[in-house]
Amino acid sequence: MNLLVMLGIVVGVGAFYGLSGIRIVRPIEVGVIELLGKYVRTANSGFNWILPGLHKMHRIDITERRVDIEPQSIITQDKLNAEVDGVVYYKVTDAPNALYNVQSFDSSVPSLAKTTLRAVIGKLTLTEANENRSKINDEVEIILDREVSKWGINVVRVELKRIEPPKDVQAAMNQVVKAENEKIAALDLATAIETKADGERRAEIKKAEGIAEAIKLKAQADAEAIKVVNEAAEKYFVGNAQLLKKLETVSEALKDNAKIVVPANTDLVNIIGDMTGNPIPITPNRRLNGTSERTE
Numbered sequence: 001m002n003l004l005v006m007l008g009i010v011v012g013v014g015a016f017y018g019l020s021g022i023r024i025v026r027p028i029e030v031g032v033i034e035l036l037g038k039y040v041r042t043a044n045s046g047f048n049w050i051l052p053g054l055h056k057m058h059r060i061d062i063t064e065r066r067v068d069i070e071p072q073s074i075i076t077q078d079k080l081n082a083e084v085d086g087v088v089y090y091k092v093t094d095a096p097n098a099l100y101n102v103q104s105f106d107s108s109v110p111s112l113a114k115t116t117l118r119a120v121i122g123k124l125t126l127t128e129a130n131e132n133r134s135k136i137n138d139e140v141e142i143i144l145d146r147e148v149s150k151w152g153i154n155v156v157r158v159e160l161k162r163i164e165p166p167k168d169v170q171a172a173m174n175q176v177v178k179a180e181n182e183k184i185a186a187l188d189l190a191t192a193i194e195t196k197a198d199g200e201r202r203a204e205i206k207k208a209e210g211i212a213e214a215i216k217l218k219a220q221a222d223a224e225a226i227k228v229v230n231e232a233a234e235k236y237f238v239g240n241a242q243l244l245k246k247l248e249t250v251s252e253a254l255k256d257n258a259k260i261v262v263p264a265n266t267d268l269v270n271i272i273g274d275m276t277g278n279p280i281p282i283t284p285n286r287r288l289n290g291t292s293e294r295t296e
Contacts, residue, residue: 094152
């Protein structure tokens with residue numbers, strides 16, 4: 001009976017010992033296993049078993065971490081005190097090195113980032129620092145990553161949050177910015193006025209050109225009309241002026257029933273014939289009495 005009890009106790013202790021050595025590692029971490037204080041292996045995610053009392057596991061988070069760079073006063077190259085802070089993103093890539101090569105990487109990384117940021121910005125003027133934030137981020141990231149890589153850590157990125165000058169300097173800078181904005185606004189207004197005046201001037205020029213062109217076209221039309229009238233007068237009036245006067249005399253005489261002797265074969269006879277619509281063959285010295293005498 002005592003043997004069975006002892007056997008049961010041994011089995012129970014063995015089961016308890018075996019179960020107490022089970023370690024479950026999550027996907028976001030790795031386990032650094034030591035045997036009597038000496039590194040043995042790295043346990044990956046999932047089920048792992050160690051010897052209780054002999055082995056010890058340190059869990060290391062391998063996800064990307066974010067740490068703040070505490071605000072600090074940095075003297076720039078132009079002897080101004082700027083308040084600067086930022087943020088660092090990093091991740092552990094080699095858990096044993098991160099555990100054994102630095103006392104506490106959780107506090108060492110932001111401390112080193114703070115020192116690096118001070119060194120980089122101290123080489124720049126305040127204006128250069130404000131205008132080159134992206135360049136500062138890249139430079140700090142490169143320097144910091146080179147320093148912490150021996151700790152098994154990779155710096156993902158560094159971002160500056162703010163660079164603030166002293167209040168009096170900030171006020172002066174605001175005045176400068178305001179003056180620049182007012183200058184730009186004044187130049188824009190002057191340009192707009194000049195553009196409007198130029199537009200009005202061009203419009204007046206176009207209007208004057210239009211009036212001048214209209215006068216020119218009218219003068220050309222008048223000249224053309226005069227030319228046509230002159231050509232018509234030369235062609236139709238000069239040669240027939242005397243005949244036209246005679247015709248007017250004949251018309252007045254016939255109206256009063258007067259008798260006129262018309263010489264034969266004259267242009268006046270032909271004109272009268274054209275007016276009546278029939279040629280008038282007239283013998284020499286025929287008399288006209290109100291109406292023409294025609295020979296059939």
